[in-house]
Amino acid sequence: MTRVFLTLAALAGLGLAGAVAVVGLGxxxxxxxxxxxxxxxxxxxxTFRNSVALRAPSMEDAPDLSDPDLIALGAGHYATACAPCHxxxxxxxxxxxxxxxPAPPHxxxxxxxxxxxxxxxxxxxGIKMSGMxxxxxxxxxxEVWSVVAYLAAIKVENAPALPDVTGETQSYCAACHERIGGRVPRLDMLGPDYIAEKLREYRDGTRPSGIMAQAASLVPPEELAALVKGLSGRAADRDSEEADPALLERGEELARRGTRDIPTCLACHGGDAANRRGPAIAGQPEAFLKVQLKLWHDGIYDADPLxxxxxxxxxxEDIEALAAYFSRLQP
Incomplete structure (x- = not known):
């Protein structure tokens, strides 16, 4: 038994010496x-393949990956964040x-x-030591599901063309905010000061969004004021589907409900600009409002304690009702 321990110790010593030689001597x-x-x-x-297979999320959490708006949103992000490598x-x-x-695969x-x-x-x-x-x-x-939706479309050879990222910044922003519904907000109903504030928060990471952090990082500081002014003045006309009247009634009831400590939704997000504490959300896409409410609910957005x-x-169910109600209000 002593000989076995001595052999193991010797092997361990040789391994340690080899590691020191490789690391310490270059x-x-x-x-x-x-x-x-x-x-x-x-x-x-x-190791990479087995690690991913072990940790991949359940497909039960995935949205509809065939949604054209989701695919288009992923394509917009891919064009600037992923295409340079892949x-x-x-x-x-x-x-x-x-x-x-290793080379990033096509x-x-x-x-x-x-x-x-x-x-x-x-x-x-991402992947350690790969550049990913x-x-x-x-x-x-x-947000990641939008990129996955685009990648899944590539896999079945049904992916849309990538947006042009070589033109002016305002046109690139409009590719999502004017032409894509779903999870992308309208900017025409938001004031330039609010848009500028959010762009700064996306750039410094205080408002977490991988898509918008990437997009905002591409805007030269000297172009920010002109970009904000242009975006806030561009109209977007999007149709909304019919909703269950009972759902809308429930949404209105929730929007008008408040407490002594928490004002009603309409008190902060309704009425004219002079009387609003928060941004205008009437007429924003339903899917976008659902995501935003869930981010506040889960504490991922935490900049405003109220x-x-x-x-x-x-x-x-409350989030569904509120998103349905506000999305169908006239902005």
Whole structure:
């Protein structure tokens, strides 16, 4: 038994000495031109696949990935955040991207062997030592589904063309805020001061959104004032579907209900601009309002304690009713 322990100790000592030599003396060549030692790539890739499969979220939490608005929103983000490394469908990666070790796969190859929930985990969490970053905003897995919807459309060769990101910033913003419904808010009913404030919060991370943090980071500071003025003046006409009258009645009842400590929804978000404490939300898309209320309910948005207090007691049914009611009010 003593001989066994001595052998194990000797092997451990040799392993430690080897590690010291590799790390301390720089024996391991970190050049990207050399690549990994034989077998290392296989070990890393196998570990990667098994790790993703273990941690991928349930598809029960996924929205409708065939929703055109969700796909278009994901395409808008992909165009600036992902295409520089993975290229657009039908395009080639740059020579620099292809020279990386490991090289980011072309998007057609990247989506080929993954399920939507696995792609969600990869986009949200990123991959260590690969150059693949995590989603820019923590706890915003709801946004990640838009990119997954676009990737799923690529997989079945049904993806829309990416928006033009080479033109003026205002046109790029309008590609989402004027043409996409669903989770994208209208800006024409919001004042320039409010839009400017939110853009600053997206840039500094105090208002968590991976999509908007990326978009806001592309705006040169000297163009911000003109962008805000232009966006607040552009109208967007979106149709809303008919809603259950009972749901709308419930929504109005909730919107008019307040307490001694928490004012009614309409007290802060209704009426004219001079009397509003918060932004105008009448006429905003129903899906957008649902997401926003849930973010306040869950405490992911926490900048306004009063708003969090108003939302945290809401049930899922309450959120459905309020979103239905406000989305159908005349702005």
């Amino acid at each position: 024996l391991y060549n970190v050049s990207a031109q050399v690549g990994h030692w034989p077998g290392v790539s296989w070990v890393l890739h196998t 290229a657009a469908p039908g395009d080639t990666r740059s020579a620099t991207m292809q020279a990386m070790v 998007i057609a190859e990247a989506v080929a062997h993954w399920q939507p929930n696995e792609m969600h985990w990869i986009v949200e969490n 970053p995590a989603w820019p905003a923590k706890e915003r897995g709801d 708003m969090h207090a108003a939302a945290r007691e809401l049930t899922e």
